[in-house]
Amino acid sequence: MSRATAFPAPPAPGGAVGTVAARATALSKVYGHGETRVAALDAVDVEFRRAEFTAIMGPSGSGKSTLMHCMAGLDSISSGSARIGEVELATLDDRRLTRLRRDRIGFVFQAFNLLPTLTALENITLPLAIAGRRPDAEWVERIVATLGLSGRLAHRPSQLSGGQQQRVAVARALAAKPEIIFADEPTGNLDSRSGAELLGFLHESVRALEQTVVMVTHDPVAASYADRVVFLADGRIVDEMHEPDAGAVLDRMKAFEATGRTN
Numbered sequence: 001m002s003r004a005t006a007f008p009a010p011p012a013p014g015g016a017v018g019t020v021a022a023r024a025t026a027l028s029k030v031y032g033h034g035e036t037r038v039a040a041l042d043a044v045d046v047e048f049r050r051a052e053f054t055a056i057m058g059p060s061g062s063g064k065s066t067l068m069h070c071m072a073g074l075d076s077i078s079s080g081s082a083r084i085g086e087v088e089l090a091t092l093d094d095r096r097l098t099r100l101r102r103d104r105i106g107f108v109f110q111a112f113n114l115l116p117t118l119t120a121l122e123n124i125t126l127p128l129a130i131a132g133r134r135p136d137a138e139w140v141e142r143i144v145a146t147l148g149l150s151g152r153l154a155h156r157p158s159q160l161s162g163g164q165q166q167r168v169a170v171a172r173a174l175a176a177k178p179e180i181i182f183a184d185e186p187t188g189n190l191d192s193r194s195g196a197e198l199l200g201f202l203h204e205s206v207r208a209l210e211q212t213v214v215m216v217t218h219d220p221v222a223a224s225y226a227d228r229v230v231f232l233a234d235g236r237i238v239d240e241m242h243e244p245d246a247g248a249v250l251d252r253m254k255a256f257e258a259t260g261r262t263n
């Protein structure tokens with residue numbers, strides 16, 4: 001049941017582990033003019049590899065959300081390049097950009113944004129239904145099992161805990177087999193235990209389902225679930241850490257904040 005789209009079909013998740021899912025090159029984003037001009041991103045170079053879990057950290061105002069929004073085609077860029085796979089986002093008109101976001105990108109936000117009148121399963125498959133695509137039943141089953149939602153599919157959001165609702169939101173993001181998932185503070189509305197569980201499931205979706213996840217977070221513990229942490233300060237990538245642990249991330253953050261105060 002292949003359906004013609006404006007883009008080549010995304011590779012099966014895991015089909016090309018280690019290749020680049022998204023890339024920014026000399027990416028700059030300026031808001032405002034004159035006295036109100038803010039360089040939110042200043043010549044950022046960063047790659048997000050397939051089947052890798054990356055956390056983006058940095059002090060408030062360092063450009064984390066702007067980077068995520070520019071990479072996800074939710075905001076325009078001022079100069080440089082932002083690519084999903086081989087597609088240069090700046091070359092797409094609004095219609096093609098909307099389609100790319102729908103077909104190739106998954107989103108998870110702090111607010112779960114589930115429809116209250118639909119069951120968990122209906123929420124998970126809704127974006128596919130809107131896109132006129134039939135869900136891949138086997139894939140949806142794997143996602144649901146990986147996220148520990150098998151016994152909850154007939155429940156409505158009000159019958160689920162916050163952690164379960166956010167897992168439904170992650171399942172919804174995964175259902176279309178996106179090339180990359182952008183998560184903005186996905187544990188921001190969860191208590192610490194549900195947050196830890198959600199992060200464990202996100203980690204598992206990268207390991208077991210070979211998904212690519214980029215997560216903006218303020219929380220060093222959340223970042224420690226990632227394979228890699230990219231640190232932003234004043235709109236620039238200033239450091240990177242692999243196989244992070246929470247203590248080391250916290251120390252690095254404190255160091256940036258101390259430097260920021262003395263500059």
Ligand SMILES: Nc1ncnc2c1ncn2[C@@H]1O[C@H](COP(=O)(O)OP(=O)(O)OP(=O)(O)O)[C@@H](O)[C@H]1O
Pocket residue numbers: 031032038039040058059060061062063064065066067
């Ligand atoms: N729409 C906008 N108009 C003007 N300036 C903006 C806009 N969005 C962001 N900025 C500015 O760009 C800079 C980076 O903002 P951004 O929200 O990306 O930072 P952040 O690291 O995500 O911050 P936080 O951790 O507080 O969410 C900040 O100085 C911010 O004030």
